[in-house]
Amino acid sequence: MTSPVADTPQTPGLALRSVDPQDLRDAVTTAFPATVEQLKELVAIPGIAWPSFDPAQLDRSAEAVAGLVRAAGLDDVRILRCAKEDGTPGGPAVVARREAAPGKPTILLYAHHDVQPPGDPALWESEPFTAVERGGRLYGRGAADDKAGVMAHLGAYAAVTQVLGEDFGVGVTFFFEGEEEAGSPTFRLFLEAHRDLLAADVIVVADSSNWKVGVPALTTSLRGLVDGTVEVRVLEHAVHSGMFGGPVLDAPTCLARLIASFHDETGAVAIKGLVGRDDAQVDMAEEDFRRDASVLDGVQLAGTGSISSRLWTKPALSIIGIDAPAVDVASNTLIPSARAKFSLRLAPGQDPDAAMEAVRQHVAENAPFGATVVFTPGEAGEPFSTDTSSAAAGTAMWALGEAWGVPAVETGIGGSIPFIADLLQVYPAAQILVTGVEDPDSRAHSANESLHLDDFRKAIVAEALMLAKLNETGLG
Known part of the structure; x- marks a missing residue:
C-alpha cells in the first residue's frame, strides 16, 4: 500500500522572497471567524437552479455573493446570465475582474454558489439550510459544495491584497456560477458570450476534494x-x-x-x-474506502486493481x-x-x-x-487530465504543502466536471488547476453535508500563498 504522504515529495526550489508566508497565515486566521460567519449566511440561502425550485432564492444567492465580492474591494461586479436553448434564463453568475499589472498573469477563480436540493429532511441531523458547527465541522447544504469554494477564493484574495497592498499586481477574475448543480446548461454559451471578460492565464476550479483530513491534494484527473x-x-x-x-x-x-x-x-x-487502466499513483486502504462510502458489512467491493484506479482511471x-x-x-x-x-x-x-x-x-x-x-x-x-509539469501546477503543489505542513498529493476524482472541457476548448492556452475544500466525509449532495473547518482555513492559506507566488514569479 503506497503511503501518499511519505512517498510524495514537495515541489523543490519554491519559496516566497517578497512576503513572509506567516503574514498570509496570520491574515487568513484573523479573518477566519468572519469568513465562517459569511459562509453560514450563504448556506442559509436555498439557491437551487433546478426548475422545480423557487428562482428567487437563486437570485438572492447571487446578490449575496456579489455583495461579498464588492466588500473584498472590487468595484465592477456583475450578475450575468445566458438564455437556455428553450429561451428560459440560465442561472445567475457573479463575475468581477481586476486587471493585471504589466507583466503579471491573470488568474480566474471559479466556484459555484448554487446547491443541490436538500433531499429528505428526516435524514439530516440539523436543518439543511441552517449552518451548524459540530466537532470541528460545519454542517449544512452547500457548506462544502460549493459555497466554501466561493469563500476560499474571497478569503485568499482578501489576505493577499491586505498583506501585499499595491505590490499585488496579479489580475484576478472571480467567476461564481449559478447553475452547476443543474448541469451547467448555459456554461458554453456563457463562455462564448463573455470570452474576453473571462480570459485568463490560469484557471482555478475550487470544486473538488482533498485526499483526507490533514492531507491536501491537487486533482489531476476527473472522469x-x-x-x-x-x-x-x-x-x-x-x-x-x-x-x-x-x-x-x-x-x-x-x-x-x-x-x-x-x-x-x-x-x-x-x-x-x-x-x-490501473495506474493511480496513490491508493487508499480498503477499510478507509468502506467507511467513507458507508459500505455495509459483508458487501464485496467490485472490480479489479487498486481501489484508487477503480475510482479514477477505470x-x-x-x-x-x-x-x-x-x-x-x-x-x-x-x-x-x-x-x-x-x-x-x-x-x-x-x-x-x-x-x-x-x-x-x-x-x-x-x-x-x-x-x-x-x-x-x-x-x-469529457474526462480531464491536467499537465502536472506546468508552472501553475508546481506552484499549487508547493502552496498546498506549505499550508498544510505535509506534502500535497496528486489525485484523481471519480466524479465529473464536464464544463472543464469547455474551458479547455475556449481557453486552450490556460493552465487549469482543480482544487477543493472537501474531504472524504464531506458528503456532498447527501444529507449532513459538512466542511472540515481547519482544512477550510488551510485551503484559504494555500490559495493566498499561490497568488503571492504567482505575483512574485509569474508563470516563467
Whole structure:
C-alpha cells in the first residue's frame, strides 16, 4: 500500500522572497471567524437552479455573493446570465475582474454558489439550510459544495491584497456560477458570450476534494460522463400473470438480465471498447474506502486493481433510476415495458461519443429473449487530465504543502466536471488547476453535508500563498 504522504515529495526550489508566508497565515486566521460567519449566511440561502425550485432564492444567492465580492474591494461586479436553448434564463453568475499589472498573469477563480436540493429532511441531523458547527465541522447544504469554494477564493484574495497592498499586481477574475448543480446548461454559451471578460492565464476550479483530513491534494484527473436510458418492451399491453406467465418473461425481468450484462463476475464494467487502466499513483486502504462510502458489512467491493484506479482511471456504470410499477401499487400482471437510466463514468482518455456508441452496441447485442430494446442517449461530458509539469501546477503543489505542513498529493476524482472541457476548448492556452475544500466525509449532495473547518482555513492559506507566488514569479 503506497503511503501518499511519505512517498510524495514537495515541489523543490519554491519559496516566497517578497512576503513572509506567516503574514498570509496570520491574515487568513484573523479573518477566519468572519469568513465562517459569511459562509453560514450563504448556506442559509436555498439557491437551487433546478426548475422545480423557487428562482428567487437563486437570485438572492447571487446578490449575496456579489455583495461579498464588492466588500473584498472590487468595484465592477456583475450578475450575468445566458438564455437556455428553450429561451428560459440560465442561472445567475457573479463575475468581477481586476486587471493585471504589466507583466503579471491573470488568474480566474471559479466556484459555484448554487446547491443541490436538500433531499429528505428526516435524514439530516440539523436543518439543511441552517449552518451548524459540530466537532470541528460545519454542517449544512452547500457548506462544502460549493459555497466554501466561493469563500476560499474571497478569503485568499482578501489576505493577499491586505498583506501585499499595491505590490499585488496579479489580475484576478472571480467567476461564481449559478447553475452547476443543474448541469451547467448555459456554461458554453456563457463562455462564448463573455470570452474576453473571462480570459485568463490560469484557471482555478475550487470544486473538488482533498485526499483526507490533514492531507491536501491537487486533482489531476476527473472522469467523464455519459448517461441515457434503456427501455425493454415485450408485450403490447399488460396481461394476467397467471393466464400468460411462463412462456413470456415480463419486461422488468428482461431489463434485469440486460442490466446484469453490464458487469462481469468481478463487478468490473463488461462493455467492450471502453478505456481503463490501473495506474493511480496513490491508493487508499480498503477499510478507509468502506467507511467513507458507508459500505455495509459483508458487501464485496467490485472490480479489479487498486481501489484508487477503480475510482479514477477505470469506467464505472451505475443504474440510477428504474421505471416500473412501485411495489405498493403492483398488480398480478406481466409488465409490458420497463425503463432504466444508466450513468457511465469515463476514464481519462475516453472519447464520450465512442463510449456512448459502445453502450448502444452492448445493449443491441444483449437484448434478452429477443425483447425490443430502445436506447436513448443522454448527456455527455469529457474526462480531464491536467499537465502536472506546468508552472501553475508546481506552484499549487508547493502552496498546498506549505499550508498544510505535509506534502500535497496528486489525485484523481471519480466524479465529473464536464464544463472543464469547455474551458479547455475556449481557453486552450490556460493552465487549469482543480482544487477543493472537501474531504472524504464531506458528503456532498447527501444529507449532513459538512466542511472540515481547519482544512477550510488551510485551503484559504494555500490559495493566498499561490497568488503571492504567482505575483512574485509569474508563470516563467
